[in-house]
Amino acid sequence: MNSTPASSGIPDAADRNKTEIREFLVSQRGRISPDQAGISPIGGRRRVPGLRREEVANLAGVSVDYYTRIERGNLSGASEEVLDAIAGALRLDPSERDHLHDLAVTANNGKARRRQPQSGTRVRPELQYLLDAVTAAPAHITNRAMDMVAANALGWAMHPDLDERTGTPPNFSRYVFLDPRAHNFFADWERAADTNVAMLRREAGRNPYDKRLTDLVGELSVRSQEFRDRWAAHNVRKHYAGLKSFVHPVVGPLELTYQSIELDQDPGFALTVYPAVPGSASEEALRLLASWAASEHSNRIDSHR
Numbered sequence: 001m002n003s004t005p006a007s008s009g010i011p012d013a014a015d016r017n018k019t020e021i022r023e024f025l026v027s028q029r030g031r032i033s034p035d036q037a038g039i040s041p042i043g044g045r046r047r048v049p050g051l052r053r054e055e056v057a058n059l060a061g062v063s064v065d066y067y068t069r070i071e072r073g074n075l076s077g078a079s080e081e082v083l084d085a086i087a088g089a090l091r092l093d094p095s096e097r098d099h100l101h102d103l104a105v106t107a108n109n110g111k112a113r114r115r116q117p118q119s120g121t122r123v124r125p126e127l128q129y130l131l132d133a134v135t136a137a138p139a140h141i142t143n144r145a146m147d148m149v150a151a152n153a154l155g156w157a158m159h160p161d162l163d164e165r166t167g168t169p170p171n172f173s174r175y176v177f178l179d180p181r182a183h184n185f186f187a188d189w190e191r192a193a194d195t196n197v198a199m200l201r202r203e204a205g206r207n208p209y210d211k212r213l214t215d216l217v218g219e220l221s222v223r224s225q226e227f228r229d230r231w232a233a234h235n236v237r238k239h240y241a242g243l244k245s246f247v248h249p250v251v252g253p254l255e256l257t258y259q260s261i262e263l264d265q266d267p268g269f270a271l272t273v274y275p276a277v278p279g280s281a282s283e284e285a286l287r288l289l290a291s292w293a294a295s296e297h298s299n300r301i302d303s304h305r
Contacts, residue, residue, distance in 0.1 A: 013208040016208055018074070021074075021103050024099070024234045025070070028092060028096065029051050030048065030050035037051060037059060037091070042054055060085040060088070062085065075107040076107050078104055078107075078108075098202075099202055102205045118212055119213055120149070120269065121147060131151060131271075134273060135152070135154070137154060137273050137274050139271065140159075140271075140272055141270065142269070144203045144212075144268050145212045146171055146172040147169045148162060157290070157296075158248065161179060165178075173200060173227075176189075177193065177196075177227045184247060187246060195239065198236050199239050201231065201237075241259050248289065250289065251285040253285070254285055256275065257275055257276075258274045
């Protein structure tokens with residue numbers, strides 16, 4: 001007889017969903033004081049900071065019993081209006097609000113979510129053609145589990161430390177938390193680590209049945225205290241555009257803008273491009289990096305002849 005997740009002691013996706021709902025709402029409630037919420041405190045002395053359940057319920061316009069049920073992990077049947085009211089009461093930002101809605105979708109439609117495709121590790125040839133057409137900036141494609149599944153020449157050259165030690169295909173999260181070289185590569189490692197976990201947390205909320213993703217979270221939770229601490233904070237983030245700073249081991253400092261796009265025709269994949277500001281020192285550094293990459297490629301070919 002095959003053992004079930006429950007009998008093996010490993011929580012299934014439905015249990016993880018309830019736990020995530022409970023811990024997410026409790027963590028968000030604990031971050032807001034009555035003063036910040038613009039209300040008079042209910043009750044006497046507080047043992048912990050943050051709002052009480054009845055205060056959140058009053059702000060959201062729902063009964064205390066109903067909010068208590070929700071905070072215990074039961075979002076079944078919760079309407080979008082109720083979710084938005086709770087998000088408003090807790091002052092969730094757009095990423096956090098979307099995360100709450102994603103958790104509700106899973107709670108209400110678990111069987112349909114279970115049929116979603118797992119994180120892929122291969123891309124269509126046409127996507128590689130697209131990457132190769134980008135010659136002046138690093139570009140890569142990642143899946144939900146932060147595997148770099150494809151890249152252009154500059155994309156691979158930009159991440160020379162992403163090797164077999166980070167998995168096959170190479171994985172950004174393992175690199176950030178398990179490879180000491182990452183601390184030198186990111187100009188602000190703490191920020192990079194925070195962002196990585198916040199992105200993983202968002203994906204886990206959207207795709208709790210993705211085994212590659214859940215296995216990665218489990219591995220990092222066991223192997224990295226820094227990951228565990230950040231995972232427990234329940235921060236979520238979208239990661240579509242901005243500015244990043246790196247210290248490349250060959251060409252030195254790089255300050256690059258980035259744009260990330262989810263590929264609708266290829267669910268679970270995202271394309272990210274890192275252009276430099278025209279005329280900047282980073283643009284010149286990327287040209288040097290391209291020359292170095294071409295030289296390294298030529299040397300590898302010669303060594304195999």
